[in-house]
Amino acid sequence: MSARGFASVGWVAGVAATALGCYMVSLQVASTRASLEDVETQIVVAQRDIRVLQTEIGTRGRLAQLEQWNVKVLALSAPQANQFLDGEFQLATMVTPKKTVDPAAPVVLASAPAPSPSARPLLSSDADVANPAEPAGTDAKSMMHIASFKRDLPAPEQRQMVVKPVPAPAKAAPAKAAADAKSKAADKKTAARPPAAKTADNKSAVSSAPSKSPAKPAAKKVVDKPIVVKTAAADTSAKAAKPKTSQPKVDPLAPKPAKSREAKPKQ
Amino acid sequence: MNAPTPALVARPDRLRLVGQRRQILAVMHQRLMFGLIVFAAVVTLIVGRLLFLAAFGDHAGRKQSLTSFVPPRGDIVDRDGHPLARTIDAWTIGLHPAKVLGNKAELAVRLAKLMPERDEVQWLQLLRSNKRFIYLRRRAAPSLVQAINALGEPGLALEREPDRLYPQTDLAAHVLGFTDIDGHGAAGMERAFDERLSDPATRGQPLVLSINSRVQxxxxxxxxxxxxxxxxxxxxxxxxxxxxxxxxxxxxxxxxxxxxxxxxxxxxxxxxxxxxxxxxxxxxxxxxxxxxxxxxxxxxxxxxxxxxxxxxxxxxxxxxxxxxxxxxxxxxxxxxxxxxxxxxxxxxxxxxxxxxxxxxxxxxxxxxxxxxxxxxxxxxxxxxxxxxxxxxxxxxxxxxxxxxxxxxxxxxxxxxxxxxxxxxxxxxxxxxxxxxxxxxxxxxxxxxxxxxxxxxxxxxxxxxxxxxxxxxxxxxxxxxxxxxxxxxxxxxxxxxxxxxxxxxxxxxxxxxxxxxxxxxxxxxxxxxxxxxxxxxxxxxxxxxxxxxxxxxxxxxxxxxxxxxxxx
Structure with missing residues (x-):
């Protein structure tokens, strides 16, 4: 009885609660929307502020002002035509590589008390081809060479030496050197001969240097080198050292000169 | 007993009266009913509208068309997008002579000190003139605006008005031109493209010139x-x-x-x-x-x-x-x-x-x-x-x-x-x-x-x-x-x-x-x-x-x- 009496109240309460719920949802939506609009307004205000600041910075840093500062203080000017480069390559050409001092060099120098008399012939044999009439003059020069390249030393310095006599007559030199190397290597392998014999060998090689021989040594040298170095290490004589060093000297240019050499001796 | 006995038969006029009253009552009921319905309808309508608004309507604080910033007049930029002309909000100082409350002579002295382009006499003349509104200064410096505000005179109006600014000053001035006091182009591109720059539909986008400002x-x-x-x-x-x-x-x-x-x-x-x-x-x-x-x-x-x-x-x-x-x-x-x-x-x-x-x-x-x-x-x-x-x-x-x-x-x-x-x-x-x-x-x-x-x-x-x-x-x-x-x-x-x-x-x-x-x-x-x-x-x-x-x-x-x- 009582429950039925309250049914209508229940209905009213239910309807009211539902309506309230709906209203709350709507209110929620409205408030969210309002806060969203607030954010939008903030964005617009921020945009306006940014504009104002940009305008201020732009006005303070106007080009005329910068120009004035440049004229009065900085004195910068437009780049000249010759300050433009074509690329990395041109840039690289403008930088001369620094001369690297090889830390190993002094040590080697100390271990090479070049016995000059025996050393000279070797060198002169090399130099002979370039200008055969300067045995006396080569003295100091040869000393210098000795100082600058040593047996353990890497190729670069020796390469410089080769580069110097590049002109035509010098091209024969590598050929002979190659020939030398070959003969010497052979020599050394068999037995360490006295220096005089070696020089004789060299000379014979110079004189006999056939047109064919250079091609082979060029190929061989690569193989030879390590062996030669070893023998050199074994040999305490400076003469032994020189041929070895002269070989690497030839080596870098080996592939190309091979052809030119063939041409030249024939002449 | 001596009370008059009611007539056994109603007098005809009275009878007619009763019938009339009934009729009138009926009509009144009808009219009342009608009025009630009308009221109810109106209330229903209002409630319905309220509910509708509550459910779907916007709230009172709703702002419109503020989702993006549109300047009062379009920007002019160079080919790389550097601004050459912009509209900013500038302070404007105005005067309503009729609204001035304080001592005008004293005010004139103070104004002459703040804005020396006129002397005290001229300021006093201005304050006593019959004009409704006079511009004193456009694009006033903030410090001046602050000083004027400190005077506390209601007759002096401080307002923010859109104003055209050329940030690069005289750069490409003859190309850009300038605007007149109403903000319309008077020369140069400002004049040639006045419509485009002031039209709300197009002014949001800057006008891009072919000018390169560095070259310029x-x-x-x-x-x-x-x-x-x-x-x-x-x-x-x-x-x-x-x-x-x-x-x-x-x-x-x-x-x-x-x-x-x-x-x-x-x-x-x-x-x-x-x-x-x-x-x-x-x-x-x-x-x-x-x-x-x-x-x-x-x-x-x-x-x-x-x-x-x-x-x-x-x-x-x-x-x-x-x-x-x-x-x-x-x-x-x-x-x-x-x-x-x-x-x-x-x-x-x-x-x-x-x-x-x-x-x-x-x-x-x-x-x-x-x-x-x-x-x-x-x-x-x-x-x-x-x-x-x-x-x-x-x-x-x-x-x-x-x-x-x-x-x-x-x-x-x-x-x-x-x-x-x-x-x-x-x-x-x-x-x-x-x-x-x-x-x-x-x-x-x-x-x-x-x-x-x-x-x-x-x-x-x-x-x-x-x-x-x-x-x-x-x-x-x-x-x-x-x-x-x-x-x-x-x-x-x-x-x-x-x-x-x-x-x-x-x-x-x-x-x-x-x-x-x-x-x-x-x-x-x-x-x-x-x-x-x-x-x-x-x-x-x-x-x-x-x-x-x-x-x-x-x-x-x-x-x-x-x-x-x-x-």
Missing amino acids: QALEHELLDAKTKFSAIGAAGVILDIHTGEIMAMTSLPQLNPNIAGNMDPEARFNRATLGVWELGSTFKPFTVAMAMDHGNVKSMGQIYNCPKQLKVYGRAINDTHPFGRACSVAEIMKESSNIGTAQIAAETGAAAQKQFLKLMGFLDPIEVELKEKGRTLAPRDWSPLATMTVGYGHGIAVTPLHLANGYATLFNGGIYRPTTLLKVGPGHAVAKGRRAFSEETSYKMRSLLRLVVTHGTGKKADAPGYRVGGKTGTAEKLIGGRYSKTVVVTSFAGVFPMDEPRYAMVVMLDEPKGTAETFGFRTAGWNAAPTFGKVVSRIAPMLGVRPDMRREPNMAEVLPYVREEK
């Missing part, structure tokens, strides 16, 4: 330098992209500050580049030669003309600054800027052809550009044989510097005339359709001829090493009172760079330059306009992406064989 700055600076150095009364400069007709920079001196355009000298507001027309002298000579080549009269740069020391024609004597006194080739005529030689070439071409070429190049019409400040060009009325000759070397015809620049662009872009434009060419603004004025071959051959002028001739000082400048000097005597003055000149240099593959045309003009010690007293273009041109080129060419290259040149073998070496 370089041009303005160098020109101002030259103007000061040579004590010229004015100067003008134009840089054009010859393939699109875009104006990369355009300036006119004396300078104009558009922020205070109203206070500027009318002379400064005058746009010398598009409104002023000048007889530009020898800078016309390349056109004459090109016309003759196109017309078939000049077949080679080595064609020989007789160049005496003075040429007397139709009762007038034509003189040269460097008289040859011998037969000379077209290349030499151009190199030494010989009036005598050019006059003969022009005479060969004839008036009709000359007129037609000038028409094709747009020299007889106002310049085609968006600006509304356009000068009407002057040309000979009768086009007599003598006029043909003088027009050949740039006298008797007056055009704007922009005309001249576009003429060079036409000559060197392969021979096609295009209208110039101040709007950036790109999506939405295509390159204007052109018309052919010169043949491509003529255009090509002219390259070496103009390069020759710079390497060997009168324009040596215009050379910017590596940028292959080619061009022509022009010194024209000014018409003063109908007579050519011997001392007052307009010098100009018109040229193109890089000459082996022309890309930009430039004109530099100085109005009434004077000689200096540095120029040994000379006031010809080779001494003032040409070096200015060279300086500008060496500054702007790297910005415009022109690679300097000392090894490139146009084909000089076409002209050099025809130039006799001077001892």
Whole structure:
């Protein structure tokens, strides 16, 4: 009885609660929307502020002002035509590589008390081809060479030496050197001969240097080198050292000169 | 008992009464019901509407159209997007004389202290005037606004109003123009595009000009330098992209500050580049030669003309600054800027052809550009044989510097005339359709001829090493009172760079330059306009992406064989 009496109240309460719920949802939506609009307004205000600041910075840093500062203080000017480069390559050409001092060099120098008399012939044999009439003059020069390249030393310095006599007559030199190397290597392998014999060998090689021989040594040298170095290490004589060093000297240019050499001796 | 007994039968009138009352009651019930329904309906309607609004409506604080910022007037930016004109909110100080409450005399004293442009008496007069509203200061400084606010006078109104600001001050001022007090364009692009800039639909997007502000700055600076150095009364400069007709920079001196355009000298507001027309002298000579080549009269740069020391024609004597006194080739005529030689070439071409070429190049019409400040060009009325000759070397015809620049662009872009434009060419603004004025071959051959002028001739000082400048000097005597003055000149240099593959045309003009010690007293273009041109080129060419290259040149073998070496 009582429950039925309250049914209508229940209905009213239910309807009211539902309506309230709906209203709350709507209110929620409205408030969210309002806060969203607030954010939008903030964005617009921020945009306006940014504009104002940009305008201020732009006005303070106007080009005329910068120009004035440049004229009065900085004195910068437009780049000249010759300050433009074509690329990395041109840039690289403008930088001369620094001369690297090889830390190993002094040590080697100390271990090479070049016995000059025996050393000279070797060198002169090399130099002979370039200008055969300067045995006396080569003295100091040869000393210098000795100082600058040593047996353990890497190729670069020796390469410089080769580069110097590049002109035509010098091209024969590598050929002979190659020939030398070959003969010497052979020599050394068999037995360490006295220096005089070696020089004789060299000379014979110079004189006999056939047109064919250079091609082979060029190929061989690569193989030879390590062996030669070893023998050199074994040999305490400076003469032994020189041929070895002269070989690497030839080596870098080996592939190309091979052809030119063939041409030249024939002449 | 003695009470009257009711009548057993109702009296007829009473009976009628009862019936009437019932009727009336019924009617009243009906009416009440109707009223109730109406009220109920109204209430229902209101409640329904309320519910609807609660469910779907916007809330009271809803703001509209604020989702993005739209300036009160559109921005103007350069081709790289740097702002050149913007609208900001500026403080405005106004006065409502009727609303002033405090002591007016005291207020006048204080105002005079804050804004000394008027003294106390004037301020008092202003405060006592019967006007409703007076502007005291527009674009007031914040400190002043603060001080005025501190006065606490309700009659003084402080408001924020949109105001046009040109952040770069006088940069490209004549291109931009300025606005009047109501915020409408009064000159320049502001005037030409007033509608677009103020229309709410379009003003959100900035107006993109073809101007490159760095190039513009370089041009303005160098020109101002030259103007000061040579004590010229004015100067003008134009840089054009010859393939699109875009104006990369355009300036006119004396300078104009558009922020205070109203206070500027009318002379400064005058746009010398598009409104002023000048007889530009020898800078016309390349056109004459090109016309003759196109017309078939000049077949080679080595064609020989007789160049005496003075040429007397139709009762007038034509003189040269460097008289040859011998037969000379077209290349030499151009190199030494010989009036005598050019006059003969022009005479060969004839008036009709000359007129037609000038028409094709747009020299007889106002310049085609968006600006509304356009000068009407002057040309000979009768086009007599003598006029043909003088027009050949740039006298008797007056055009704007922009005309001249576009003429060079036409000559060197392969021979096609295009209208110039101040709007950036790109999506939405295509390159204007052109018309052919010169043949491509003529255009090509002219390259070496103009390069020759710079390497060997009168324009040596215009050379910017590596940028292959080619061009022509022009010194024209000014018409003063109908007579050519011997001392007052307009010098100009018109040229193109890089000459082996022309890309930009430039004109530099100085109005009434004077000689200096540095120029040994000379006031010809080779001494003032040409070096200015060279300086500008060496500054702007790297910005415009022109690679300097000392090894490139146009084909000089076409002209050099025809130039006799001077001892």
